[in-house]
Amino acid sequence: MKNILKQLAMLMVLFGVVLNVQATPEEDRELFQRFNQERFPNVPSQEYSFDQAGRENWEAIEEFPPYEPFIDSGQEMWETPFANGKTYKDCFPEGPVIAQNYPRWDKQQGMVVTLALAINQCREANGERPLKYKKGDINDILSYIAFQSRGQKTQVEVPADDPGALAAYEAGKKFYFTRRGQLNFSCASCHLQNSSLNIRSEALSPALGHTTHWPTYRSKWGTVGTLHRRFTGCNKQVRAKPFKAQGEEYRNLEYYLTYMSNGLELNGPGARK
Amino acid sequence: MRKTSNYLIGISSLAVVMGSALLPTNAAAEESTTPFPEGQEIAFDRGKGNCLACHMIKDGLSPGNIAPPLIAMKSRFPDKSVLRDQIWDASVRNPETAMPLFGKHEIISEAEMDKLLEFIYSL
Numbered sequence: 001m002k003n004i005l006k007q008l009a010m011l012m013v014l015f016g017v018v019l020n021v022q023a024t025p026e027e028d029r030e031l032f033q034r035f036n037q038e039r040f041p042n043v044p045s046q047e048y049s050f051d052q053a054g055r056e057n058w059e060a061i062e063e064f065p066p067y068e069p070f071i072d073s074g075q076e077m078w079e080t081p082f083a084n085g086k087t088y089k090d091c092f093p094e095g096p097v098i099a100q101n102y103p104r105w106d107k108q109q110g111m112v113v114t115l116a117l118a119i120n121q122c123r124e125a126n127g128e129r130p131l132k133y134k135k136g137d138i139n140d141i142l143s144y145i146a147f148q149s150r151g152q153k154t155q156v157e158v159p160a161d162d163p164g165a166l167a168a169y170e171a172g173k174k175f176y177f178t179r180r181g182q183l184n185f186s187c188a189s190c191h192l193q194n195s196s197l198n199i200r201s202e203a204l205s206p207a208l209g210h211t212t213h214w215p216t217y218r219s220k221w222g223t224v225g226t227l228h229r230r231f232t233g234c235n236k237q238v239r240a241k242p243f244k245a246q247g248e249e250y251r252n253l254e255y256y257l258t259y260m261s262n263g264l265e266l267n268g269p270g271a272r273k
Numbered sequence: 274m275r276k277t278s279n280y281l282i283g284i285s286s287l288a289v290v291m292g293s294a295l296l297p298t299n300a301a302a303e304e305s306t307t308p309f310p311e312g313q314e315i316a317f318d319r320g321k322g323n324c325l326a327c328h329m330i331k332d333g334l335s336p337g338n339i340a341p342p343l344i345a346m347k348s349r350f351p352d353k354s355v356l357r358d359q360i361w362d363a364s365v366r367n368p369e370t371a372m373p374l375f376g377k378h379e380i381i382s383e384a385e386m387d388k389l390l391e392f393i394y395s396l
Contacts, residue, residue, distance in 0.1 A: 011369075182380060183373040184364075194339050194371055199326050201335045 003038075010035045011193060014177075025158045025169055025259055032260045036208035039195065050196045051203060058271070067143055067217040067269040070224045074144025077137065082126045088141075091122035099149035099266050103156060103255045105165035112168050112251040116142060116226060133245035134229035142215045143224055146268030154212060154266060156259040172256025175249060181240030187253075202273070211258040213270030224269060227254060305332040312392025315385050322381065322389055327372070331396060339371060343396045350394070357390050 014035060037043075040050045049055035078096055081087050092098050102115035113121075116138055120130040131138040158169045176187045187207070190199070195206035214227040221229075228250045232242035243249040307313045316322040317333060325333045329342035336342075350356035359366060361376030375381050381389065 182378050184378060185371070185373075189371050193369070197339045198337045199339060200337050204339075 007035070007039060010038070014188070014192060025166070028173065029260055029262055033208060033263075035192065036195075036206055040206065050206065054203070061271045065217070065269075065271050066219075067215075067224050067271060070140050070143035070215075070217075070269065071147045072144075073137075074140035074142065074147075077141045078144055082123075082128050084126055086126050088119075088122060091118075091125070096145045096148040097152065099146050099268065100152035100155055103251065103258055105157070105159055105162065105168065105255070107159070107162045107164075110164055111248070112255045114246065114251055114254055115145065116228070117246050117251070134226055134232065135223070139215045139224040139226060142226065143269040146213075146215060146266065149266050150268065152266045154258060154261045154264045156255065156262055158255075158259065168252045169256055169259065171249075172252035172254070175253045176256055181235065181238030183238040183240075185238040187234070207257070207260065209261055209264055211254070211261050212264050212266050213268045213272075215268065216270035216272050219273050307332065307392060307395065309388070309392035309395055312388040312390070312395075315381060315389045316392055321385065322375065324393075343393060346394050346396045353390065353394055356394055357386065360386065360390065360393070 010031065014031060043050055047055070049058060078088050089095055094101075099115055102118065103112050105111075106113040116133055119138065119141060120133075124130055131141075158165045179186045179189070190204045191207040191210070195204050197204055211227065214230075215224045216227075216230070217224045218230075226245070228245035231250050231253065232245060235242040305313060313332075316324040316330065319326075324330060324343070325336045327337045327340035329336040329338070329344075331344070346356065350359070362374045363370040363372035364374060373380055375389075376383070376386055
């Protein structure tokens, strides 16, 4: 009973944090991670899954992962020069181990830049057509970069020297806690408030770690898809009109959500139902 | 002779199993004796009440466990209109509710709400 009251109190604070503009991203993150750790005290901090059977299924899939062909295809994309002779490495000198650098606040552009957006900006700067953001080849190159970046720590920054960064973070946070759709759910309704409980026979996944494993092969899609594709799906599921993939709302949402998982290792690409 | 009868039992069991697989499946309901089948249909319809998403309900399969099981409803809601209000807009009693506002957001019609109420109240 005491534990439930304590969780409820933390949840109230988490929901209330939206109203308290004094809370810093670091304070938010600390509370968010503590909430999840106290809700699942028996899950080691870096592990996936509150459910032992789910964890074992995931480990089994990792032995013959369905995303493997996408990694191979992505590697070929990475290594093939553009028509002008340049490669992705010219845009990303530290590549392909770069997933941990995104999303990031770009002061010059005055916006959050995600890895997918950066890839397309690279392509367009080199005379190549941009890739679509939900389905198709973007998932190949993202899979390759994600796989090479495995083990890197999530390390999103909200730089103090540009108020635009904090504004984007706060917008993402507000989105996360705002109810939407005819069914009136916020992201927090399911993934914080009711995580690990069953909706019909599916367990609601906890929010901590939501951003570490993208792009993800989802059995439901029968293919690899992006985080923003999943955002649009979630919004449709609560009967809300989805926003544009890589539009401002979802980039800010990704910024907030990834920050909340700071410290967690990247382990993409992922395999999920 | 024993082997033949075993064989026959095996074959007929297989037939029963395969036959039942061909029955029309209301994936939500086992054999139900509710006096309010219309209300039950609304409750179990994934596009309408979809109550089994969160609530355990008699004769409903694979319920979620997000919300209290729907049992002893008359003792929990002595006033039926309070139950109707709760289904209509659960956020009035609990602003942090995870229950959709079935009336206020017009997820089901008022006529459907009336039928659903009879079924839920009978649980």
